[in-house]
Structure formats: C-alpha cells, structure tokens
Ligand SMILES: Nc1ncnc2c1ncn2[C@@H]1O[C@H](COP(=O)(O)OP(=O)(O)O)[C@@H](O)[C@H]1O
C-alpha cells in the first residue's frame with residue numbers, strides 16, 4: 001500500500017464526482033426519509049458546484065422508503081412487492097432531493113436506469129448524452145435503478161454497481177460511496193468490535209475479498225458490492241472512497257484530501273471508451289472455455305481469441321452478445337463480444353483461422369476471430 005498523503009492529494013483535482021448514498025442513511029435506518037441529512041448532503045453538493053466540481057447523485061432508498069409509507073416492517077422478497085414499494089418510495093425520495101436543491105435555486109432531475117439502458121451500445125451512448133446535457137445546464141441528476149419495472153433478468157441489483165457504471169459512463173474522476181460505516185474495515189465491524197479501518201488500498205488487491213462482507217437489513221450487498229464497484233470504477237481510472245454519510249461535511253472534506261474513510265485506487269491505465277462499456281456489462285450470455293495457450297495469448301499478448309484456442313462453449317448466445325471466457329479450471333479470464341452465434345461457433349471450435357470459411361460455408365467469412373481484441377477485456 002502506497003503513501004496515503006500523495007494519493008489523497010489527487011482528490012483535490014477531481015472535476016466530476018459520482019456520490020452514491022445508501023438506503024439506511026437516506027431513511028434514518030428504515031424509520032423514514034431523513035430530510036435533514038438529505039438537506040445537508042445537498043448543501044455540500046451545492047458547495048462543490050461553486051468550486052467548479054460537477055456532482056452526480058446515485059440515490060438508493062426507494063424500497064426502504066416505500067416500505068415505511070406502506071407500513072411494511074419486513075423487506076418483501078416477492079418481485080411485484082419490491083416493485084410496488086420502490087414506486088411508492090421513489091416519488092417521495094426524489095421530491096425530497098428536489099425541494100432541498102430548490103432552496104439553493106438549483107434544479108435536479110430524476111433519472112431511472114435499467115440494465116438494458118447500459119447494455120446496448122446505442123442506449124449507453126444515449127444515456128451518456130442525456131446526462132451530459134443535464135450536467136452542462138447545471139442540473140444535478142438524481143439517479144436510481146428503475147426498480148418499478150426491473151425484473152430479475154434485467155436488474156443491475158445494487159446501486160454500488162450502478163454508481164460505478166455511472167462513473168464509467170460519465171468519465172468521473174471519483175466515486176464516493178456514502179454508507180453507515182466509516183469505511184471498509186478488516187472485518188465487519190457489526191460482528192467484530194476489534195475490526196480496524198483500512199485507510200488506503202488498491203481496488204484490485206485480492207486480500208480485500210476476504211474482508212468485505214454482506215450488508216445490513218436495508219442495504220443491498222454490503223461491502224462486497226462496494227469493493228466490486230471500486231474495481232469497476234478503477235477500470236475507467238476513477239478513485240473510489242467508502243465513507244460515512246453521517247460525518248459532518250463529509251463530501252467536501254474528502255475532496256480536500258482529508259484522511260477519512262477508505263480510498264480504493266486504480267492500479268492500471270484506464271481502459272478506452274468502448275472497453276469501458278464492455279467491462280460494465282453485467283449479463284453474460286454464454287461461456288467460452290479456453291485452452292492454456294489461448295489463456296497465455298490473451299493475458300500476455302493482448303491477442304484476439306481465435307477458434308483454435310477454444311475447448312468448449314456453453315449458453316445460447318447470439319452474434320454480438322457478451323460472453324465470459326474461462327480457463328479449463330473455470331477461472332474467469334476475460335469478457336468480450338462474440339462474433340458468431342452459438343451454432344456457428346460450435347462448427348469452428350478448434351479450427352485454424354484458414355479453415356473457418358469451409359466449416360461455415362463462407363456464411364460468416366469476414367471474421368477470423370471468435371472475439372476481436374478490441375472487443376475483449378481481461379477481468
Ligand atoms: N469489512 C467490512 N467493513 C465495514 N462494513 C462491512 C464490512 N463487511 C460487511 N460490512 C457491512 O456492510 C454494511 C454496509 O453495506 P449496506 O448495508 O449495503 O449499506 P448501504 O445501504 O449504505 O449500501 C455495514 O453496515 C456493515 O455491516
């Protein structure tokens with residue numbers, strides 16, 4: 001782990017930041033919308049605007065607030081009840097944000113996204129344009145997942161991931177995840193009173209997997225999804241900070257470089273725009289099992305995936321779908337957009353590039369690669 005002071009210094013240069021706030025904070029631990037806390041975060045965000053920093057909010061809390069309004073004490077497990085709670089809660093949530101921004105004469109806008117909006121390249125670019133249009137006009141986007149219509153198949157599932165995808169989409173320099181703990185500890189502090197705060201780490205440090213546990217009764221995912229979100233944000237070069245939303249003036253203090261919370265830093269160079277979109281896609285339609293030579297070519301040389309290096313295929317994918325490449329032990333190696341439908345791909349498995357045309361009667365003659373390197377991201 002590297003010098004903390006220098007790393008925190010970089011936070012002072014942040015120009016665009018995504019701030020994600022968890023359900024327990026927003027709803028006063030499930031008692032109902034915490035208007036005072038929302039008011040205080042709004043004051044802090046408006047302060048950023050005055051310093052030329054562009055904030056984007058990802059706000060959870062729709063289900064938690066809907067439960068309060070409907071008088072439900074247990075979080076429902078049935079999809080239609082979750083959808084109903086989210087619809088009831090979302091309107092109150094966004095109204096509260098809006099009323100606080102309007103105290104400052106600042107406009108806010110509700111933006112509800114589903115997985116689908118981010119998985120087609122065209123819709124991804126469309127979402128980016130809409131958000132840029134808002135931020136260029138000085139409007140603060142208040143983003144949540146569109147839980148009222150999201151089904152299990154199209155759900156992103158948690159707003160930590162959504163925050164990272166928005167950071168990635170908008171080229172943000174930092175992602176701040178505000179929660180009910182002061183940061184990521186070396187064990188869940190709810191279970192272990194001796195747990196110690198981790199102040200800085202590389203997002204990809206594998207040792208963190210063992211310490212990041214699940215969430216509380218209102219939140220979705222706990223620290224495990226926050227860690228994954230930090231890793232996703234790191235692929236576009238963004239730093240992530242996990243910190244307590246209850247700490248006074250937490251947002252500006254973090255962006256002044258104060259040592260609060262846990263800073264998770266990117267190690268590698270940011271990916272190019274198209275690869276960022278690929279890495280952000282959550283729903284893989286199939287699996288491609290690679291032989292050892294193909295794993296080496298992909299990992300060491302950044303090569304395209306050729307049919308000759310593939311041992312087996314799983315899933316019903318179509319041309320252009322996202323698939324996951326694994327080694328023969330099942331370890332995840334890469335994600336990419338495949339150039340063939342499953343039935344075509346079956347016919348060229350293990351076939352050298354020169355003979356592909358013969359195997360598929362020249363129907364798809366223009367692709368020699370199963371996945372081109374421009375459409376492939378190591379994971
Ligand atoms: N290593 C850890 N450090 C800190 N908190 C942890 C850790 N592992 C699990 N947690 C739990 O994660 C919870 C925060 O996640 P979550 O409940 O999903 O909140 P949010 O609604 O803010 O996203 C904490 O309340 C804590 O119990």
Ligand SMILES: N[C@@H](CCC(=O)OP(=O)(O)O)C(=O)O
Nearest residue numbers: 023060061062063158159220
């Ligand atoms: N979209 C959901 C929040 C899902 C979620 O990730 O919640 P949390 O872990 O509290 O950030 C809602 O608004 O209820």
